[in-house]
Amino acid sequence: MLKVLGFAAALALAAPLAVQAQTSGINDAQIAHIAYTAGAIDVAAGKQALAKSQNKSVRDFAQEMVRDHTAVNEQAVALVKKLHVTPQDNPTSQALSKDAAAKLKAHAALKGPAFDRAYLANEVAFHKTVNGALSKTLIPNAKNAELKSLLQTGLKLFTDHQAHAEQLVASYR
Amino acid sequence: MPRRLLLALAGAAIVAGPTCAAPKVYTVTLQQMAFGPVPSGLRVGDTVEWVNNDIFLHSATAKDKSFDVELKPKTRVRMVLKRAGTFAFFCRYHPGMTSRLVVAR
Numbered sequence: 001m002l003k004v005l006g007f008a009a010a011l012a013l014a015a016p017l018a019v020q021a022q023t024s025g026i027n028d029a030q031i032a033h034i035a036y037t038a039g040a041i042d043v044a045a046g047k048q049a050l051a052k053s054q055n056k057s058v059r060d061f062a063q064e065m066v067r068d069h070t071a072v073n074e075q076a077v078a079l080v081k082k083l084h085v086t087p088q089d090n091p092t093s094q095a096l097s098k099d100a101a102a103k104l105k106a107h108a109a110l111k112g113p114a115f116d117r118a119y120l121a122n123e124v125a126f127h128k129t130v131n132g133a134l135s136k137t138l139i140p141n142a143k144n145a146e147l148k149s150l151l152q153t154g155l156k157l158f159t160d161h162q163a164h165a166e167q168l169v170a171s172y173r
Numbered sequence: 174m175p176r177r178l179l180l181a182l183a184g185a186a187i188v189a190g191p192t193c194a195a196p197k198v199y200t201v202t203l204q205q206m207a208f209g210p211v212p213s214g215l216r217v218g219d220t221v222e223w224v225n226n227d228i229f230l231h232s233a234t235a236k237d238k239s240f241d242v243e244l245k246p247k248t249r250v251r252m253v254l255k256r257a258g259t260f261a262f263f264c265r266y267h268p269g270m271t272s273r274l275v276v277a278r
Contacts (some may be wrong), residue, residue: 064230064266071228071246156206159228160269167268 023153024046029149031138033087034096035151036076038130039069041100045126048104049119057168058116065123065161072154077148092133100126113172120169125164131155197253198222201272203231203244208264208272215276217257226248232265241265 042065049062080087107118135154142148196218202209204226215221223233225244233242233252239260242250257278266271 068229068266075228153205157267160206162266163269164267 015173026086026137027076027143028083028090028142028144029085029152030090030092031142031151032080032085032147033089034077034092034133036073036087037093037096037152038133039073039076039154041096042069042123042126043073043153044100044104045119045123048107049115050087053119055111055116055172057172058119061123061168062119064164068157068161072157073148075150079150083144083146085144093128096129117169117172120172121163121164124169127158127165131158131162135156152156193221196220196253200224201233203227203264203270204257206267206270208223208233208270211272211274213255213275215274217278218255219254219276220251221274222249230266231270233262234265236261236263 017092046065046069049064050066053059053062103122107115107122110118134151139148139151139155142151175198194216198220199212199215200222201211202224204239206227206229223244225231225246225248228246229244231244233240233244235241237260239256240252240262242252244250254274254276257276260274260276262272263273
């Protein structure tokens, strides 16, 4: 049990540490890749929740995650096309993706309230991680003004999503 | 209608004063996850035009449930103010977005 907890804790730390380590020399192409990856991860988690959850509040929240993150990612794709930037894979995106794949697999084995609670708890944790990365690393290091502006909108959105997820965790019945 | 009666009615309308002011349309713009400033001077019978400039689906939902307007991205929706009072409202999807309407009689 302790080993599992230790591993989970290590995973939870992996993404923010990867972001911290990458602070120096992070460029707009990598920033765009990280932001897009984070959005795509939440869309995938939302789709899993829509396939599995029977709870209306959870489903409404998942629907919102899919809708909002798809909208931001569409904006991000349009922006990188306009700027002729090719999003660049990097250790942070890889850590986020690896963690997300493990979560999808673990949650696939759950059902009913157990799934709902796990999904919501992970949404809180994931949004906290991404909000930290956005405010401490991605936004301060973004060079292009339009990219910076999109990331700032993303931060407001992710912050609201985090609050919404926290409300649902507290009120889940 | 006899012409004299028509003229008398028109005259009455002109001298009637502020209570007969034509209803106005006021705009509230949503952008970057926030409600923009709500204009002052709203009165019953006026119209609020919600303009969603955001890429996200939002709503303008009264806490007392007296209105609940769905606002698709890049659209505008009009709502007539039917009651006087102070109405706290929020976005159902993004509860951090809050504001209020103050409507006079």
